[in-house]
Amino acid sequence: MKYDVENRRIWFKGEIVNVNDARINVLAPTSQFGLNVFEGIPCYWNEDEKQLYAFRLDDHYERLLKSSRLLQIDCKYTKEDLEKALIDVVRANEYKENLSVRQTLFVDGFASWGAERPVEMFVAPIPRERTSAEYNKKGLHCCVASWRRISDEMLPPRIKCGANYMNSRLGQREALRNGYDSCIFLNDMGKVAEGPGSCLFTVKAGTLITPCLTDSVLESITRDSLLKIAKEKGFPTVERTIDRTELYTCDEAFLCGSAMEITPVLSIDRYQVGSGEIGMLTKELHMLYLDIARGKSENFKNWITPIY
Ligand SMILES: Cc1ncc(COP(=O)(O)O)c(C=O)c1O
Structure with missing residues (x-):
């Protein structure tokens, strides 16, 4: 690490700048209405190889491009531009x-929530000791x-945009107010959907069960990774609608996401x-996931993607 966290460099509107010098217009649609789309991309350090790997x-x-297309945000960047910005700023x-x-x-700019442009980008690396495997071992009590x-x-959960997180906030704040660590949402059909910033899996009689992508969930990359890892390992998996009462009778349950990894x-x-x-x-899926993300598995x- 070359700079302390308070002075880290971020990629902002085409330049690499001190985070304190990155200014956003208070009247921009992103500031006023949460008009932005984003990704939280995990990168794992492999000490043996002295290499940092970006995951998927x-x-x-x-x-990200799907989210911007659905919200009709005029994205001027190609995938190559997006990747170069990430690699440049981490380096x-x-x-x-x-x-x-x-x-x-x-x-950005001075227009309202209907604006398509100007679209700008920032890329900010966040060191993540707090969401390491150690932290995630504790387990959560959810409502x-x-x-x-x-x-x-109404507001498609498939789009990963800032504004969607106000729904997450309402659920999370309710959970904390009532003495829980986090919450699980039901969808408008009353079936199990997901957590406020994560997808959900249950285990019943050795089968991994997760709601379908059409049950009001984000198309989570971790969820997809776990389904593929489980299939490769021969663990039975099923994507299907889950009733609320099944939550109370499952053998195991965990939330998953790029930030939470696999949290029991x-x-x-x-x-x-x-x-x-x-x-x-x-436990086993978490270890398999981490080995793959750190580049310690042949699978x-x-x-x-190596950064260095
Ligand atoms: C609502 C919601 N569901 C699921 C996830 C997990 O998605 P991913 O595994 O792509 O990080 C997130 C994380 O961003 C989320 O905010």
Whole structure:
């Protein structure tokens, strides 16, 4: 690390600058209405190889471009531009540790929420000791939120945009107010959707079960990775609609996402999940995922991009 976190360099409107020198117009649609689309891209440091690997870069950029297309934000960057900006800014900071890189396309200028342009970008690496595997081992006590997850007919959860996180916030704040760590949302059909910043898996009789992509969830890259890893390992998986009561009777449950990795859920609405301890399959999938992301596995090598 070349700079302390308060003075880290970020990529901002085509230049690499001190984070304190990056200014955003308060009247821009991004500031006023959350008109931005973004990715949180995990990068893992491999100490043996002295290498930093970005995880599933191409898939993150595919989703970013999809989000900007759906919101009709006029993105001027190609995938190659997006990747070069990330690599340049991480190298500029000389990071040799695990990171989450926030890559955001935002609508700047003085127009309102209907504007398509000007679109600008920032790329900000965030060192992530707090969301390391150690932190995630603790496990969470969750409630089912009284708020419903946003839906495809209203504010599509498939779009990863800043504004969608106000739905996440309502659920998360409710959970914390009521003494829980986090929440699980039901969708507008009353079926299980996802967490506020993560997808959900349960395990029942050895089968991994996760809601379908049409059940009001983000098309999570971690969810997709776990389904592929599980298939490769021969663990049974099923993508299907999940009832609320199934949450109370499953053997294991976990939330997953680029930031949360695989975080066990120990109870839901105070119903203990399984034995109340971290489940075997949860633990094994987390280790497999980390080995792949750190470049320590021969499998899925095409998912990782070396930064140095
Ligand atoms: C609502 C929601 N669902 C799921 C996820 C997990 O997505 P990913 O695995 O691509 O990080 C996130 C994380 O950004 C999220 O905000």
